[in-house]
Amino acid sequence: MSASVNRQILLVEKPTGKLAKSNFKMTDGKIPEPKDGEALVRVKYISLDAANRAWMQGATYRAAVEANTVMAGGGVAEVVSSKAPGLKEGDLVFGDTGWQDYAAVNAKHLVKVPKIEPMTHLLSVYGIAGLTAYFGLLNVGKPKEGETVVVSAAAGSVGSIVGQIAKIKGCHVVGIAGGKDKCAWLVKDLGFDAAVDYKSEPVFKALKAAAPNGIDVYFDNVGGDILEACLSQMNNRGRISCCGAISAYDGAAPAAGPRGIPGLIVVKRLIMQGFIVTDFYDQREQAMADLQSWVKAGKLKVQEDVISGLENTPQALIGLLAGENRGKRMVKV
Amino acid sequence: MSASVNRQILLVEKPTGKLAKSNFKMTDGKIPEPKDGEALVRVKYISLDAANRAWMQGATYRAAVEANTVMAGGGVAEVVSSKAPGLKEGDLVFGDTGWQDYAAVNAKHLVKVPKIEPMTHLLSVYGIAGLTAYFGLLNVGKPKEGETVVVSAAAGSVGSIVGQIAKIKGCHVVGIAGGKDKCAWLVKDLGFDAAVDYKSEPVFKALKAAAPNGIDVYFDNVGGDILEACLSQMNNRGRISCCGAISAYDGAAPAAGPRGIPGLIVVKRLIMQGFIVTDFYDQREQAMADLQSWVKAGKLKVQEDVISGLENTPQALIGLLAGENRGKRMVKV
Numbered sequence: 001m002s003a004s005v006n007r008q009i010l011l012v013e014k015p016t017g018k019l020a021k022s023n024f025k026m027t028d029g030k031i032p033e034p035k036d037g038e039a040l041v042r043v044k045y046i047s048l049d050a051a052n053r054a055w056m057q058g059a060t061y062r063a064a065v066e067a068n069t070v071m072a073g074g075g076v077a078e079v080v081s082s083k084a085p086g087l088k089e090g091d092l093v094f095g096d097t098g099w100q101d102y103a104a105v106n107a108k109h110l111v112k113v114p115k116i117e118p119m120t121h122l123l124s125v126y127g128i129a130g131l132t133a134y135f136g137l138l139n140v141g142k143p144k145e146g147e148t149v150v151v152s153a154a155a156g157s158v159g160s161i162v163g164q165i166a167k168i169k170g171c172h173v174v175g176i177a178g179g180k181d182k183c184a185w186l187v188k189d190l191g192f193d194a195a196v197d198y199k200s201e202p203v204f205k206a207l208k209a210a211a212p213n214g215i216d217v218y219f220d221n222v223g224g225d226i227l228e229a230c231l232s233q234m235n236n237r238g239r240i241s242c243c244g245a246i247s248a249y250d251g252a253a254p255a256a257g258p259r260g261i262p263g264l265i266v267v268k269r270l271i272m273q274g275f276i277v278t279d280f281y282d283q284r285e286q287a288m289a290d291l292q293s294w295v296k297a298g299k300l301k302v303q304e305d306v307i308s309g310l311e312n313t314p315q316a317l318i319g320l321l322a323g324e325n326r327g328k329r330m331v332k333v
Numbered sequence: 334m335s336a337s338v339n340r341q342i343l344l345v346e347k348p349t350g351k352l353a354k355s356n357f358k359m360t361d362g363k364i365p366e367p368k369d370g371e372a373l374v375r376v377k378y379i380s381l382d383a384a385n386r387a388w389m390q391g392a393t394y395r396a397a398v399e400a401n402t403v404m405a406g407g408g409v410a411e412v413v414s415s416k417a418p419g420l421k422e423g424d425l426v427f428g429d430t431g432w433q434d435y436a437a438v439n440a441k442h443l444v445k446v447p448k449i450e451p452m453t454h455l456l457s458v459y460g461i462a463g464l465t466a467y468f469g470l471l472n473v474g475k476p477k478e479g480e481t482v483v484v485s486a487a488a489g490s491v492g493s494i495v496g497q498i499a500k501i502k503g504c505h506v507v508g509i510a511g512g513k514d515k516c517a518w519l520v521k522d523l524g525f526d527a528a529v530d531y532k533s534e535p536v537f538k539a540l541k542a543a544a545p546n547g548i549d550v551y552f553d554n555v556g557g558d559i560l561e562a563c564l565s566q567m568n569n570r571g572r573i574s575c576c577g578a579i580s581a582y583d584g585a586a587p588a589a590g591p592r593g594i595p596g597l598i599v600v601k602r603l604i605m606q607g608f609i610v611t612d613f614y615d616q617r618e619q620a621m622a623d624l625q626s627w628v629k630a631g632k633l634k635v636q637e638d639v640i641s642g643l644e645n646t647p648q649a650l651i652g653l654l655a656g657e658n659r660g661k662r663m664v665k666v
Contacts (some may be wrong), residue, residue: 060600223595242595256589262556262575265607267393272605274598 006031007310009099011071014056018250019321024071024314032104039087040104041077043097045306046313046331047123048073048320049157050221053249061276070098071313075333076113076122077103087112094122099313101333124157124328125291125302128277132243133161134287135280137219138169140241140273145170147216148235150207152226153246154195155182157328162219163192164300171217174210176203176226178323185326190301204229214238222246228258234268242274250321303327339364340643342432344404347389351583352654357404357647365437372420373437374410376430378639379646379664380456381406381653382490383554386582394609403431404646408666409446409455410436420445427455432646434666457490457661458624458635461610465576466494467620468613470552471502473574473606478503480549481568483540485559486579487528488515490661495552496525497633504550507543509536509559511656518659523634537562547571555579561591567601575607583654636660 006029015023034040052073055065065072075097079087084107087093095110097103113122124130136158143149149166153159154175163186166173175186175195183195194210196203203226207215214235220227223245234240248254265272280287294300305325307316310333320329339362348356367373385406388398398405408430412420417440420426428443430436446455457463469491476482482499486492487508496519499506508519508528516528527543529536536559540548547568553560556578567573581587598605613620627633638658640649643666653662 220595227595228590240595242598244599245596248596254592257561257591257594259587259590261590261594262553262560262573262605262607263387263578263581265575265605266577266609267607269607269609269612270605271607272595272598272603274595274600274602274604276599276602279602 004031005029006100006102008070008101009310009313011056011065011067011069014065014067017252019053019056019318021314021318026311029100031102034081034083034104036083037108038104038106039082039084039093039110040080040102041093041095041097041110042080042102043075043077043100043333045120045123046073046075046097046099046310046333047127048313048317048329048331049128050153050244050246050249050321052317053321054244057249057253070100072096073099073313074123074128076119082107092119092122094127099310101310120304120306120328120330121302123330124304125161125295125300126288127328129157129328130161130291131280131284131287132277133158133165134291135277135283136241136243136275137162137165137217139280139283140275141217141219141239143169143171143217146172148172148174148211148213149217149219150174150176150211150215150230151219151221152176152230153221153244153323154186154192155326156221157325158243159219159221160186160190160303160327161300164190165294166217167191168294168299172211172213174207176207182326198226204232207233217241219243220245223248224254224258228260231258231260231264231270234264234270236268238268238270240270240272242272246321305329306332308332337364338362339433339435341403341434342643342646344389344398344400344402347400348583350585352386352389352651354647354651359644362433364435367414367416367437369416370441371437371439372415372417372426372443373413373435374426374428374430374443375413375435376408376410376433376666378453378456379406379408379430379432379643379666380460381646381650381662381664382461383486383577383579383582383654385650386654387577390582390586403433405429406432406646407456407461409452415440425452425455427460432643434643453637453639453661453663454635456663457637458494458628458633459621460661462490462661463494463624464613464617464620465610466491466498467624468610468616469574469576469608470495470498470550472613472616473608474550474552474572476502476504476550479505481505481507481544481546482550482552483507483509483544483548483563484552484554485509485563486554486577486656487519487525488659489554490658491576492552492554493519493523493636493660494633497523498627499550500524501627501632505544505546507540509540515659531559537565540566550574552576553578556581557587557591561593564591564593564597564603567597567603569601571601571603573603573605575605579654638662639665641665
């Protein structure tokens with residue numbers, strides 16, 4: 001690419017059903033000039049997350065992504081020039097850079113990150129995925145040693161870390177994922193006690209076999225039918241950590257919620273709690289220290305799925321929503 | 334009635350749809366002989382609760398009520414004779430006596446209660462209704478001064494107390510009830526800030542007007558459409574205290590749960606928590622002391638709906654499920 005061109009991917013039309021490549025358009029923009037308080041950054045890696053799709057549906061914990069703007073997305077970037085105190089050329093930052101080569105971003109919205117190797121870990125285990133798994137499991141799900149933890153989208157960026165942390169904490173861990181290969185990987189490589197393949201077996205029955213003592217903590221990434229199957233197998237005083245609802249993102253809004261709510265919540269005294277990773281950022285240092293020590297000790301394996309080329313970002317997100325990734329998917333710009 | 338006959342109401346057939354009088358049959362049984370460890374009690378007042386209907390659907394926090402047995406139900410009763418240490422003739426107890434004149438009950442399942450006047454308060458404000466309101470609001474909902482609390486089935490035994498306690502705690506209180514008279518009573522007599530009549534106005538819109546700052550605590554007695562309407566108006570970090578699901582009790586099992594779960598739970602970081610009153614019985618003394626002081630100070634009004642005659646118990650429950658009561662409904666045997 002030329003150093004004077006800023007390739008950008010626009011969301012040209014909001015999807016009403018499944019996301020398609022036609023919802024996006026690549027265009028050549030100008031490299032922006034940073035204003036006072038801003039830094040001009042060169043994007044290195046773009047994070048792909050199921051939540052990207054939810055942002056297109058409307059306001060969530062952030063404003064909706066609008067049509068005919070650069071598609072939003074978190075990324076790791078290098079500072080090219082800076083008009084902001086505290087940031088200088090060569091610094092590495094994380095922020096919502098969007099799907100483009102260059103961005104001018106207010107320094108308030110950038111977090112300086114250390115230059116670790118591989119840099120990709122800043123988006124996987126030491127990024128939002130790792131912290132989401134850590135806080136959502138430990139601060140919301142609160143598993144105790146010996147309890148049964150079930151996690152959906154278990155082969156994804158968050159789920160694969162949730163299950164491993166639950167094993168570190170001495171729990172019986174069951175992952176729900178799509179496909180025999182992913183399920184085998186969860187058990188053989190990541191040390192899950194069992195895995196349920198929602199594409200080839202009835203979830204309720206398979207879960208009953210894999211979690212014979214019932215479920216104490218369900219880490220929910222998907223909502224829908226799988227949440228419903230887990231709800232009815234929760235033990236009294238179980239906790240459901242509500243992280244996301246992938247099943248509801250890529251299509252029209254769901255017609256109804258899972259059966260058993262609120263009936264089962266009452267009878268079993270369940271707690272369902274939603275969270276966003278930033279809610280717990282005051283405890284970020286401890287989380288980082290724990291994650292780093294587990295990675296170094298070989299207790300936490302980091303799986304990444306790096307796709308090359310900014311132009312491939314739309315297809316990479318579409319594929320992620322279809323569940324084709326294993327571990328953290330990102331694009332090397 | 335003759336002192337040698339024990340009138341009993343049997344559940345002769347489990348309802349598959351709406352509960353009807355034909356599901357019950359009155360019969361004359363024998364007055365039982367208490368075995369070792371049991372007391373023979375004469376039932377004074379039978380408590381009617383929406384949960385009675387849920388017990389017919391299957392196991393809840395207790396085993397299901399089976400066909401051709403005496404219908405289960407809590408009651409205040411007087412000990413006639415005792416083969417249990419700690420209980421003697423003339424003592425007043427609370428327990429699951431069932432819908433009958435006399436019962437022989439293991440003393441383990443009876444709680445000795447004080448002889449207060451009126452005795453009916455033992456089933457309303459100082460009984461399960463009052464304690465459910467107290468713990469469900471304060472320990473689960475955790476309202477703070479100035480927050481908005483919404484309660485459904487607000488004119489019922491639990492709801493009417495929930496709203497008043499929330500007012501005592503300095504909250505903005507909105508009740509949802511069926512009918513103009515009930516709604517007027519909530520505001521004029523019980524001091525609620527506003528009431529929504531779900532029978533005559535669209536709940537979502539009326540709630541938006543009555544709770545303009547959104548909902549911080551929703552005390553859910555009903556589930557279904559009203560839970561759905563509240564969910565979408567919850568403020569970030571709101572709490573939903575799941576007490577019951579009246580809308581789902583008197584009919585076939587609902588086809589689906591409310592929309593917005595888990596999506597709204599995630600985005601708004603909500604906590605939905607189910608509870609059963611006995612979960613908090615270790616804090617019962619404090620609760621009783623608070624309730625008594627509020628009643629004495631005139632801050633908490635007690636509304637009771639006492640129906641005479643054991644034979645009228647089935648119709649009294651059917652009417653309660655249709656929402657015809659105001660405050661705590663019970664039968665004077």
